[in-house]
Amino acid sequence: MGTDNIRMTETGDVRQQILEVLLKERDAFISGNELSQRTGVSRTAVWKHIKALETAGFRFASSTRVGYRLTEVPDLLFPALVAERVPAGQHIGRKVVWYSEVDSTNRVAADWVQENAPHGTVVTAETQTGGKGRRGRGWFSPAGGLWLSVIFRAPIPVRVAADLTLLTSVAVRRAIVQETGLPVQIKWPNDLLLHGKKICGILAEIRADGETLQHAVIGVGLNSNIPAAAFPHALTDYATSLAAYSDQPISNLQLAGRLFSELEQLFQGLILHGQGFGHVLDEWRAASATLGRRVRVQTPQGLVEGVATDINAGGILYVRQDNGLVVPIHSGDVLF
Incomplete structure (x- = not known):
């Protein structure tokens, strides 16, 4: 991943703690000494973390006498920024691990599964160097897209595990339509299209213990803010992005917040009440790009x-x- 790769995790991370303090007191200056006391590191270490956050896109007003004030945040899924959009009691997005670059969020999420990451953990990255789709195909994953994997842990029967991919496609479509109003369609079994061009792929990788699901890693690759000119020539006839079509930037943070909310609703319905794909079948049919063709x-x-x-x-x-x-x-x- 390279020595310059940045990782942001939950509240135990010092940078995360610094961000939480500055976000909570967004209109005020916080001294380096106070940040040092709250995080348990030296003022010099605080300064180094501030500089690293600036590299990631955060902007601060600073003064040697009064401290730091957060003035601008990047459109990235940093844990502290996602936390503002995840209500109490919601599992999806409660724990977020953000990387500047990984080979594949699904692969890294599988590592976090081995570290006993809880249900609803989201692994996300600004870029992927080895993004993957179905049947081992590569996935173009530059900066600007929404690349994430959700860890699913719940004792559901293996026979309904395929519902996870189908429910995710409905959740992603709902989030996009709510955020942009664009006429997104679903292509069986796991793609989302915008006027016939692919904007999203979903890849679920599961592990079972007998007849019960042990865990699943559900990857979502969404072309949100990729400029049209950035797509390789071989993809221009087949793929597009939300921003390229609408000619305006999309907030990945807001889009992800809506997606996590929709996933929570559908996954909880499956876990607690057995409301699988059949519960949203009519909605899927109405949005289908496949049926009738x-x-x-x-x-x-x-x-x-x-x-x-x-x-x-x-x-x-x-x-x-x-x-x-x-x-x-x-x-x-x-x-x-």
């Missing part, structure tokens, strides 16, 4: 071609072939 689906058993007619509460896609036979598809990649 002629498709080619690459499945483990081979290529299936026909018209996508429906999806059931288990997430199974039905394709009616030209001979009239309706084929249920449990997994695969849809090509229009």
Whole structure:
């Protein structure tokens, strides 16, 4: 990840503690001595942490006599900034680990699983050097996008584990529509499209113990603030970003806050009440970019071609072939 990689974690991190103090007293100057006392480090160490935060995009008014005052925050998912958007009692986003750069948030989240990170922990990064999609494909992940993974820990049956991806696609769409009003559609099984171009992919990696889910890492790669000119030529016909389409910047912080709220609602419904994908099936159908279209689906058993007619509460896609036979598809990649 490189020696200049910056990591921000929960309240035990000194920089996090400094930010929490300055955010709480945002209109006031806080002396270096007071920050030193609150964090338990020297004034010199406080100064070094302030400089590191400036490198990440924070801006401070400072004076040798009166201390520091926070004047500007970056649009990054720093734990202290996310905490302002996570209400009491919510699990998703309660603990956030932010990196300036990682290979893959899903991979790093898997490491945090081994460290017993709690349910709802979010691992996020400004950039990914080895972002991944389904079937091991690469994922273009420059600065400006929303790259994050959510750790899911709950005793749900393995048979409904696939609902996590489907519910996440609904949660992401809800958050985008609420924040931007853009006409986002869902492509089976796990992509979000904007006027036919991909803006988001979702990748869930699960581990089970018998018939019960042990944990899952649910990755979300959302092209939020990537300029149109930044996309490689090979992707310009297939991918876009929210900002490129709307011609205005999107607040990743606000978008993530809405996403965490929607995920909390849907995941809690699944955990506590067994309200899986079937609970939002009609909403998914209404937002579908797949149903009613002629498709080619690459499945483990081979290529299936026909018209996508429906999806059931288990997430199974039905394709009616030209001979009239309706084929249920449990997994695969849809090509229009």
